Amino acid sequence: MSRVALVQMHIAFGDPDTNFRTVEENIRMICTSDKKVDVIVLPELWSTGYDLTRLNEIADNEGKTTVEFIGKLAKSFQVNIIAGSIPKATDSGVKNTMLVFNRNGELIKEYSKAHLFRLMNEEKYLIEGNSDGLFQLDGELCAGVICYDIRFPEWVRTHMLDDTKVLFVVAEWPKPRIDHWRALLISRAIENQCYVVACNRIGSDPNNEFGGHSIIVGPWGEIVAEADESETILYGDLDMSEVEKVRKTIPIFSDRRTELYRL
Numbered sequence: 295m296s297r298v299a300l301v302q303m304h305i306a307f308g309d310p311d312t313n314f315r316t317v318e319e320n321i322r323m324i325c326t327s328d329k330k331v332d333v334i335v336l337p338e339l340w341s342t343g344y345d346l347t348r349l350n351e352i353a354d355n356e357g358k359t360t361v362e363f364i365g366k367l368a369k370s371f372q373v374n375i376i377a378g379s380i381p382k383a384t385d386s387g388v389k390n391t392m393l394v395f396n397r398n399g400e401l402i403k404e405y406s407k408a409h410l411f412r413l414m415n416e417e418k419y420l421i422e423g424n425s426d427g428l429f430q431l432d433g434e435l436c437a438g439v440i441c442y443d444i445r446f447p448e449w450v451r452t453h454m455l456d457d458t459k460v461l462f463v464v465a466e467w468p469k470p471r472i473d474h475w476r477a478l479l480i481s482r483a484i485e486n487q488c489y490v491v492a493c494n495r496i497g498s499d500p501n502n503e504f505g506g507h508s509i510i511v512g513p514w515g516e517i518v519a520e521a522d523e524s525e526t527i528l529y530g531d532l533d534m535s536e537v538e539k540v541r542k543t544i545p546i547f548s549d550r551r552t553e554l555y556r557l
């Protein structure tokens with residue numbers, strides 16, 4: 295894996311048909327360009343936005359529609375897709391679920407947001423996930439988390455203990471706290487010596503304005519690429535040997551004193 299493309303899009307509020315069209319257009323555009331992208335990343339809840347009160351109508355039943363739709367695109371363009379997250383309706387409730395597809399169009403991972411964000415009433419409409427977001431993409435161990443999850447360094451660290459090289463983050467992060475977004479993502483990259491590839495949305499809904507600034511941070515904390523607040527595709531190249539180099543220079547994983555830590 296080396297080249298990533300982040301779809302920093304506007305999300306039509308509670309309108310899956312429009313959002314599916316936007317996503318398909320963007321994926322086709324990326325894959326028919328000469329960019330040779332390996333992984334495409336979409337934002338959090340890209341099919342519906344934060345239309346939480348209507349989730350009973352618009353959540354995807356077991357994610358079936360999305361899995362078929364994105365799986366076909368991944369297969370026909372032979373591209374890996376981190377399909378942001380979608381509201382997935384299950385027997386026990388609706389989850390905010392990330393879907394990861396490989397180049398054969400196979401769904402290789404589902405991760406449901408572990409930390410629900412009370413400031414946006416998530417706990418009233420969604421149920422939390424209870425398992426990790428680890429997966430292999432083109433032979434590299436990667437992790438995926440969703441938005442508010444990045445405020446929990448112990449959760450991100452849990453994903454990093456097996457030589458994980460890339461952390462994918464999908465979000466609908468509001469504009470008033472975009473400085474937190476940047477600082478948290480840069481910190482997660484530095485403290486875990488990994489790439490952080492983070493896709494946010496732009497635009498607004500009836501309750502929030504969203505801040506864009508999708509970003510790719512390198513394992514030394516350097517900004518590889520960063521978007522502004524416009525609708526755009528953010529491209530960046532990842533070099534896994536940089537991760538090895540940084541981890542050799544400052545060996546934080548072997549220097550940890552776990553006997554001192556309280557979790």
Ligand SMILES: O=C(O)CCC(=O)C(=O)O
Nearest residue numbers: 411441442466467468471
């Ligand atoms: O933590 C934050 O400030 C934003 C989190 C958020 O918007 C979310 O998890 O949906």
